[in-house]
Amino acid sequence: MQDRCVLVATDKFKGSLDAPTANAAIARGLRSVLPQADVRTRGVADGGDGTLAVLLENGFEAVPVDVTGPTDEPRRSVVGHRGDEAFVELAEICGLARLPGGTLAGMRATTRGLGLAVRAALDLGVRRVHVAIGGSASTDGGLGLLTALGATATDADGHPVTPDASGLLRVAHLDLTGLDPRLAEVEVIAVTDVRNPLTGPDGAAHVYGPQKGLDASLIPEVDAGMVRWGKLLEAASPTFSPDTPGTGAAGGVGAGLLGGLGGRLTPGAPYVLDTIGFDADLAAADLVVTGEGSWDEQSLQGKAPAEVLRRAHAAGVPAAIVAGRVTGREGLPELGVRSVTALVDLVDDPAVAMRDAERLLEDAGARLGGWLTRA
Incomplete structure (x- = not known):
């Protein structure tokens, strides 16, 4: 040898x-x-935390971005950039590892920072944005992601809802017409190996909610909120189905990426190995x-x-x-x-x-x- x-x-x-x-x-x-x-x-990595570090060792450039963390606190982070592709890691932006003091925030954690990172990626003029969605801290169905990119989510009285699981319980209307128009020209790809649907016993709230700090008594209520959210996404994007495997990934972020942004899923480990x-x-x-x-x-x-x-x-x-x-x-x-x-x-x-x-x-x-x- x-x-x-x-x-x-x-x-x-x-x-x-x-x-x-x-x-x-x-x-x-x-x-x-x-x-x-x-x-x-x-x-190597599979789309969870640490994936960005691997790509930065293999030709991607670290681009500093101003985002918000899982409980909406301002923070500085990075996205990866190579050629016409950007790479955004949810765990690095607003994942469990970014919770202040490590304290879980089941109802307050949000993916708004992920949306800000995607917007920053669009500023780079790329044609594809890969979003690794493992290691999330939230169960907001991608509500925070979409509102940060220009979508409007309101309650039954027309008031904006908070971009978290609490807001998910009250959302009654979703308007995607205000989404950043550059998204129409970009391919958005969710990197994940999770195959869970959005709702039900194998869905985001029941399977992943406890890991993110959701009290057991709230899980059925949040799951019901996910059902309503799935119907709103389905109405906004007729090709979307909340039963699609992977829509429950990362507290429902998979649903936000597919239903809200018209994205698609790709298995994490094969993507990383091919990319490097x-x-x-x-x-x-x-x-x-x-x-x-x-x-x-x-x-x-x-x-x-x-x-x-x-x-x-x-x-x-x-x-x-x-x-x-x-x-x-x-x-x-x-x-x-x-x-x-x-x-x-x-x-x-x-x-x-x-x-x-x-x-x-x-x-x-x-x-x-x-x-x-x-x-």
Whole structure:
């Protein structure tokens, strides 16, 4: 393996490191044991938090924008720009990680800042705007997004409603004629792997509301609000259906993007891997290393490392997994996984594994390099 090519392509280690930093640490460890090897790094993501960081490492420029956070506080953020495409990450703009003090705000959180970011993206003169909608803090159905872009949402008396879940309970009329006219010339694409519909037991309020701070007693009421909201979007955009898979993503933002802006959905992990040119590096690789903070039974369901494994397996390239913890190994041998390393197995305390993740990932890379020399 001294003169072979190793491709390191992990997702973020949530709570510890972003994907580029995690990959760099593993690569350092590999090079310490295999100095002649061609070790390449490609951060990967699936449309949730951390996706923008990966794209900024792969040709996108960070453009500063003035937006608002999840509880409508002014803040400075960035969007990605490359050629005729802009990339907006909801999690970076107004997601859970941006809640002041980390305090959930189930009824007050809004996607208004996301709309401001999309408007800033339009100022760049792009033809496509990709919007990653994972990691949201709100359950507003995209109400905040649309009003920030010029839509008007009012109650039964004609008064504007607040751009949050509270407003969603009162909205009776939706007028899209005031939307930024530049949207008609731009393709809007929601990046997500979530397939939930807008309403019902598998919808935005029931499935994701508790994660965003909605009290259990309010969930049926918010779901009923989503039903009314879905009908308003359907009336405004006859091709829209609230039953479309993905409309319930990010507290209903999927519905706002599809029904309000005429957008479409695209799976997150394949989009990111295609955008960063992953397959070109894979073609040269003799081994692929992937992973994330926690590898469990859900990791093979639409996550970025799973897409890495599938592509590697299809190309006949063996793979290794490095993760913070590993609680599920089913299906890995069938995908060509030859080695699995968990950081929690390298130390006695899981808290230490999170705190010292960068050092431990470098150690894991060195161990993997040693394994390669013996394989």
